[in-house]
Amino acid sequence: MASESSTPRSWNLVDLGAGAAVLLAVVGVFWSPKLSGAVARATGGMQPVTVSVDVRGVPSADAAGLLKAAESEGKVSIVIRNQPHGTVKINRIIPLQRRISTLTPDGRVVSADDPNQKTFGTFDARFILEGEGRRSAGGVVFGNQTIKIGAPVELEGGTYRFGGSVTDLKSGQP
Template identity: 65%
Template sequence: MAAEPQATRRSWSLVDVGAAAAVLMALAGVVWSPKLSGAVAEATGAMQPVTVMVDVRGASVADPQALIRSIRDDGEVSIVIRNQPHGTVKLQELVPLQRRLVAVQPDGRVVTALDPNQAVFSSLDARFVLEGKGRKTSGGVVFGNQNLKIGAPVELEGRDFRIGGTVSGLKLGAS
């Protein structure tokens, strides 16, 4: 009689366990990838137009009016949210802001006047109205795979500039 072969039991080596863990981590990375979730949101119709208002205050600029003209001519800016580049967004509008001085008079009246220093010390004070795509979540508006809220610091970058600003308004849906 011939002896029956015994079933060999395979044991897992440390290399096998490491390879399996690497494959599982790669799969998890693909499934939870921000770009993939953005693509899925785009495909399912969860992405909506988002209007983001960014206020820039006191940015030192030699010729603010020339910079404003240049930005308007380009019609788009790159946006960086929490040091993560989002990409290029359309510039809907660029509104120069005028600083005002406030003084309380001895009789209790409050008087305001345009700040004359703004013309002497050239600086950029403007509101950038930007248009992009985002989605509504329980934590707010996701714009550029980053949760964006009013008060969040962002950087705007163009051909000739890179300036910091603060989100001053968000509007989700048709603008």
Template identity: 55%
Template sequence: MAEKPSNFLKRLNPIDLGAAAAVLLAAVGVIWSPKLAGSVARATGGMKSVLVTVDVKGIPSENPNALLSKIRADAKTSLVIRNQPHGSVDIKQVTAINRRVVVVLPSGVVTTAPDPNASGFSTLDARFVLRGDGQVSKAGVVLGNQALKIGSPVELDGATYRINGVVSNVQIINP
């Protein structure tokens, strides 16, 4: 014999309703994940190609030139923003930055000269230009659910290196 609907509703416990709501919220959370949001943004044109310039300074390295050559050959690096992995980005360009010192001449003229200590210390100073896909929002460019702005600390992670740097430029590439 079938129960009347009113008897069924009377048997529902508030705990059962809470459990059903928790399951429903969990299902919505799984469906509306960051990967899905990125896929939807890519499909609707919300994702744009972005060039990010990252400067690194004073990174100890036995052979900075060999490290730069290896990084160029890899052509990809993993990007970590505020300790959150973003994923892999393309390396468009890597250039060594030569340290310079400010010198005041006896005549009072201020000039710059190559750092004489650079040859004694084996450190890496470089500028990385990275290309990735990000969303453009009111808060700026968002990569990996993190707003990326000039001055943001980032980490470049490869097979043989983990380098801390600072974003020095963010540029949206128009198609």
């Protein structure tokens, strides 16, 4: 029979790498965005957030029908910085009227509704969205991304995908 050595086992590079991988996996499980969102919700860190997104100049054969379809869906998927972040409720959609301005010979500026908007069929609207988020030092965290006024977002519904910009943020009680 061979005698067993009673020397303690030493750690080699492979053992250290495996240990580091297990440690990183455990940290990843406890520090996931869903868990941090659940913790924020449980501790009262999440609060109602109202986000206004303006969509301008989208070519559409039936802009009024597209507006009605978006309103009837009642919700929209939001994409922030090319990352999908779930579905949020549409509070309301406000159609935006394009305006044209011209300078008169006497130096006054005259503004009027753009008559071409109906002829060329463009979709211009302000989406008022409601969801949950939390206030941070860098803005409002909405859909696990910090957004600010001017941030580009995409709104996607059953029959459309719009690119727009955040034009207003309100967090806290509406």
